[in-house]
Amino acid sequence: MSLSRRDILKASLAAAALGSVDAYANTSKEPNATHHVLAADLPKKSKNHPRVVVVGGGWAGLSFAKELKINVPKADVILVEQRFEFMSCPMSNLWLVDKVQLDYLVHDYLQAARENDYTYFQASASGIDKKNKLLLTSNGAIEYDYLVLAPGIDYDYDLWTKGDKTLENRLRNEYPAAFMPGSEHMTLKKKIHNFKGGTFVLTVPRGNYRCLPAPYERACLIADFFKTNGIKGKVLLLDEHEGITIKDHGFSTAFKELYKDYIQYEPNSIIEHIDLEKKIVTTEFDEFHFDDAAFYPPIRAGRLIEHLGLAKDTIYNRKEANIDIFTYEAKGKENKNIFVCGDARPMGFSKSGNTANTEGKNVAREVAARILGKKHAWESPVTVCISDISFNPERGIFIHSEYAFNKKTNQFEFATPVTDEVWKGEEGLNNAKSVYGWAESMYADMFQGGFTKSYIPKSGQKKQ
């Protein structure tokens, strides 16, 4: 798909607004294509060094960039990320209740780029000129040979608000989900710390949502905080699913045995309406009053995917990437050498950091093989997910697994699941220690140079 005159005009205006004098000389053969798009302030693409541009400096994009350089050192890799620094969602539930400091979550894009020999380019990607192989960004157009999109998720409030943008806007601003890092987390932390008592609503959205265990872990840790600080409050966890979606035994026993008076768990709570004036959530079967809340709505792929015409509805969610599920290449001849990975993917893998990290590397090896004229066989992403259950003492549970494709159901399934959901006793204490080992090895893997081994928790090698 090449740019329409309207798109070109928009891009030109955006370029002009930036006040740059550096114009990209259009090479399009299209009649009437008169765009002079601002060129990004980057060295010119060289014929001898394939340029691979990756959009999104999250868990997938960072891992992709590093792994590609390892496999094709001569490649010119550019990581386009709209944020100025990285903030981790994993471990953020612990930060909400003061267990770790903010600098445990925040990391340096420049360090990642320096130590792994690629370029970090701060900009927001907004379009592609596929014919001329140009990525359009808020800081100019970037030429590419291969383009990888890893923009993560966006929220899909429409399923709740049914097009009421005023309500959606209030939910985003006043009751943010805190499932995308930054200000949402800051707001939620203040809410928890200023909570005077009553009912604090959290939600678990329908479909395949980002980080299956995180809403349950968050419920446990906020309940632990209320309990420890003598706050007369409870977490009301409204789950749009029939039951706990992962690590059921661990979470349900914790709800019953540790937080009987602090967590009210309500499965099958499909949300029909939220009245912010009366502070009432209406579900299919009930009405619930709340004093404060963080509403986590259903999710979709990052908007960029839809904007670029690469989205489709999936069996799990609306608007995820329309890609080949084994190679990650976008469908359609015109999308050759454009790939999507991370939480924006349509496959039913766990939408988690470890999964995105290993997948980013797999896709890097796919792209590397194409650059080097080799073949690459599909590799499974790996999910490793450790959740804290309590702090006094600190106890945790975990699951890790690879995936296999089931031809009968036409879906990916857990192939090698190992779980430890026994949080009582020694095992729970060891699992909690693993949380830090895992996070630190992941940060080292994404932000430091050199090789890092995949992290697998040591204790509780129990088959499911």
Ligand SMILES: Cc1cc2nc3c(=O)[nH]c(=O)nc-3n(C[C@H](O)[C@H](O)[C@H](O)COP(=O)(O)OP(=O)(O)OC[C@H]3O[C@@H](n4cnc5c(N)ncnc54)[C@H](O)[C@@H]3O)c2cc1C
């Ligand atoms: C509370 C919480 C706890 C979690 N705990 C765990 C855990 O314990 N273990 C685990 O494995 N996972 C966990 N996760 C899940 C994990 O954070 C995500 O699955 C992971 O971040 C997905 O990686 P990604 O690269 O696909 O997306 P992201 O990490 O979200 O990265 C996407 C990046 O793309 C950028 N971007 C988007 N659009 C554009 C654009 N147009 N131009 C430029 N940049 C753009 C964004 O700014 C962002 O930096 C947790 C998540 C949450 C919210």
